Amino acid sequence: MEALEAEAKEKGTKYVMGILQRPGQLEKLDQYKLRVIRKKASVETQLKTAMQSQLDGVREGLKLLEVAQNDVKEIKSNMIWVKKSIQNIPDLLKKLQAVKEENMRHSQYETAKHNLKHIFNVPDIVKKTKNWIIEGKLLFAKQSLAELENSRDDLLFELHKLPHTSQADRIMLEMYFEEIGQLSDMIKKQVCLILSRTLNTVRKDPTIIVTALRIIEAEEKADAFHEMRRKQTNFCSAGRPKKWKAMALSVLEEAVSQRIEGTQTDERENHKMWLVRHLELTRLLILEDLRVVKTLCILCFPRSWNIVDTYVRMYHRCLSNHFKEIIQKGLIGNENVSLLSWCLNTYPGPELMSHPELKIDINQYEPLLPESLIDDLQQRYLSDVEANYVEWMKKTLEKEEEDWMKAMPLEDAGYYQSSAPDIVFQIVNQNLEVARTINQKLIDKVLLLSMEQTINFAKLYGEAILQLKNKHFVDRSQNPYYTQHMISIVNNCMQFREFAGRWKSDIRTKETVKVYEKLMQSYLEVRNESVKYLLTEAFRDLYLHFNDLFTPKWLTSSAPVDTICLTFEDYFQDYVHLTTENFEYVISFAQTHVAKCFIYKIMQGKISFGNYEERKEATNKIKTEILQIKSFFHRIAPNVKIDQNFDLIDPLVEIIRVQDPEMLLLDLHELVARFSDITETQLECLLMIRGDLKRSEVRDKVSYILSSRTNQPKDTLIKKSIFSFIGRGNVSMDWDAYWSEYLN
Known part of the structure; x- marks a missing residue:
């Protein structure tokens, strides 16, 4: 306390020294004194309030501790009483054993009495149910079947509860109700038939679909109930779980698969454009079917089925499997690129899944074809394109050589030029146009392949020109139009370079740039050599004069x-x-x-x-x-x-x-x-x-x-x-x- 008092005096001294630094401030001494007195009174009031609050809290806490102590004493007393009471339960169980047995017999008698009508009338009920199934009255048939199944399961459950169940009794009871399984299969068959025609039936009579779905939902609820009872009592009902919803989805998917396969009306042997026709019919079918699903099926199916998404996934899987089968059988030529274009552009585009009436985001599903298969299709297409290039360029060169050997003058109008550049670049541009319908990756590959093949053609072209020149100078009388043909060849080379220049806007990779430069250089070199061969004729005539x-x-x-x-x-x-x-x-x-x-x-x-x-x-x-x-x-x-x-x-x-x-x-x-x-x-x-x-x-x-x-x-x-x-x-x-x- 003495230390605190000394500290307070020291702070007070400093405070007074701080406010009385000038003579004029002494006049305000009374004001300073009054301010300090008020502040001191305020602090003392706050201190008293805080102390009172603390005291109230302690008082309340002590009361709660007292109540808790009384509760503990009471609980302890009750626990002692419960312990003493439990010791008498085994004796009570023995005394009530007869009551337990009598209750079980009473339960069995009650179950038997409740199901007497069904037990004695099973044959008639079965016959009536079959007639309803044949007549298409499936809801009546399902209700009758449910009553029979409940009777059978109740009786079997009572047998199951007996401590010493007779296996013979159980077998006899199951045999007595064995026709129930046949009725269930008959209804299941009818439901499957209805569901397999869902997309057609829902347009004409949607109530038939609703009936089938009500039966399935009832069976699903029954499966859930019997599963819960199995977990509680370990009793397994005969024929459960039926899993009719899974069966229904399987039937719907099988129907989708059959509808897709049904659009393939032609084979390659019958029609060259069989795949294009098949893909277009498939597009129209899916577009119309999904319209029906979004407008009609969604009104018939329970919300839990999420039928639109379910159907989209079915079509997606079935299409994927169908295309994989087609690819496995083998595609040729442009069939590869037709399938690629359909899968990558048509399917997710506005012509199908992104159609204004569907607006389905296909990105939430797995790719229609895996990336490896897409790459494989592209590679097959590139191999076909390469083979076509080799064949067409060979034919083009052969046609050129035939024209060189003809004893016919070229048309004397404008610049001499053959059709070789037009033919070669028409083929290239056709392939590039096809690639543009796929994606940029394929465009790059086709462009690279096209330039490489055009470079190869330049090499073959140069060799053929050299042969033409050598053959001509063995006997110049055999080809009187050698000069005209060489002029045409020189013009062709620059025409090749001009056409190749149009590809520059499509070049995007460093590798393609290098090949493009090589292509341009190749035809420039062929042109230069051809000019030399062209002038050789003149310089041969002038050799003696130069000499x-x-x-x-x-x-x-x-x-x-x-x-x-x-x-x-x-x-x-x-x-x-x-x-x-x-x-x-x-x-x-x-x-x-x-x-x-x-x-x-x-x-x-x-x-x-x-x-x-x-x-x-x-x-x-x-x-x-x-x-x-x-x-x-x-x-x-x-x-x-x-x-x-x-x-x-x-x-x-x-x-x-x-x-x-x-x-x-x-x-x-x-x-x-x-x-x-x-x-x-x-x-x-x-x-x-x-x-x-x-x-x-x-x-x-x-x-x-x-x-x-x-x-x-x-x-x-x-x-x-x-x-x-x-x-x-x-x-x-x-x-x-x-x-x-x-x-x-």
Whole structure:
């Protein structure tokens, strides 16, 4: 207490010091004092209230403890009395044994008396019940059967309660009522027959269905009662449980299965579209049946049956099993995709389950076909598509080869082109359209397969074109329209690429992108090779004229170049039937080859000059003829850029013509700096053409010039020009090898 009092004084001192920090606050001292007095009175009141509340709670608790103590004493007294009373029960049981036996006999007599009417009239009741069943009065028959069953079960139950039941009595009683089982089976058969026709009967006379369902519900209640009694008394009623509801559902499902199978009116041998017809009839049947279920059956069946969902599940299971059987028997061709489309799109879509009158969410059920089976169907379809591709592309190629061999000109209108691209891509697009009716996964697979097969066709197409070219040049008279066919082939290749470009919007996977790029490259390569084969005919005709270039004969005649230009102009009259892109590529390819031929012939050095005037005359002739050729190509194809290899000829001509030795070294330096891949042999051949330098001088100049390469950056040294492909060894041999490779 002393500590608390000291603590209180300390807090009070601090409080006073806090409120009396300024002289002006002394004037309010009475107010502060009055405030503290009021606060103290309030706290004291709260303390008294709290103490009073605690005292009241303790007082109430003590009263409750006192009452509980009295209750415990009373219970203990009662328990002692019960214990003493229990000790007398065994003696009481013995005294009441006679009463118990008499009560049991009385119960048996009462049961027998109650069932006397049924016991003595069993044959008549059975006969009457059979007549009712035959007449279709099933409710009367069921009521009569129930009375017989109750009588039999009551009597058997009384036997069961006896401590020493006679098995002979039980057998005799069961035999006496054995016709009850026959009546039950007869009613069951009639109920099954009615339920098997539910969807038809409910439209005409729904009361028949209601009657059958009332009988089933009564039997279900009887099953429940007898099951409860079995658990309580261990007495099993004869023929129970009947489980007629399970039987009814089984009958309904069997009827559904038969209705689905009944829509298959054709076989593959009788009708090619048998499966499509079967699927459409199935769709119409299910749609109409479920309409009936939602509008009529739902009014007849008990709510506990949840008949709409029950029927949907039945149709779902039966369809699944039916389709599995069809798949197991084997599907061919588009039958696989027809079934896939129906299962994945038609069945869950607005044409059936999502129809406005049904609005059934099929996602709450298991898939109609398992994923593994869907994948298997897709794989079968892809295998059929692949086989069809191989067959059709083979036929298309054979048709192309037949057309190539026909001695008939192509139609002289517009661009030459065969039907091969249209046929191939029509087949591909048909398969893609079919795949689009399934899902994106199948579209990706079909597109990938289609592109792979189209790439294979490009390979076969290229091989066939090579055979055509080789066969033609054995005897050119056999195929007078070779040029027209090659023009058609070149156009076909680009047509293939154009058609393939339309698939780009369907490409979604990295694998497909790679195959697409390979496809485009494949037909570009075939096109390029075909252009080479196309120009081979012209260059074969011009070989001798190219061979005459830069020879003594050439110095005095313009015939070689004039013939080259005239021959090309003649061939280019046919080349106008190339598409613009292909025509420009042909012109570009021809330019490159002509430029290479000029450079080859210059480097061959078959003419040698004795003085500057001869070199000047020859180099002027070279420039004139190069200009003539460039002008010719520009006139034929003004939009095609002149091949840069023609520009390479000018520095070569300058090296041959230049007179000043210092300028010669400067020109050589420029040539080596510009074309870092030029070789020592090529430079020596070029300098020897001049005729004014000895071989030793040529070697010294070349060695000096080439020494400058060591100071050049590496990236300059690896650049390739035409010098990387011509005249790196013996130039004459390279010329023959070049023409041999090109023409053969």
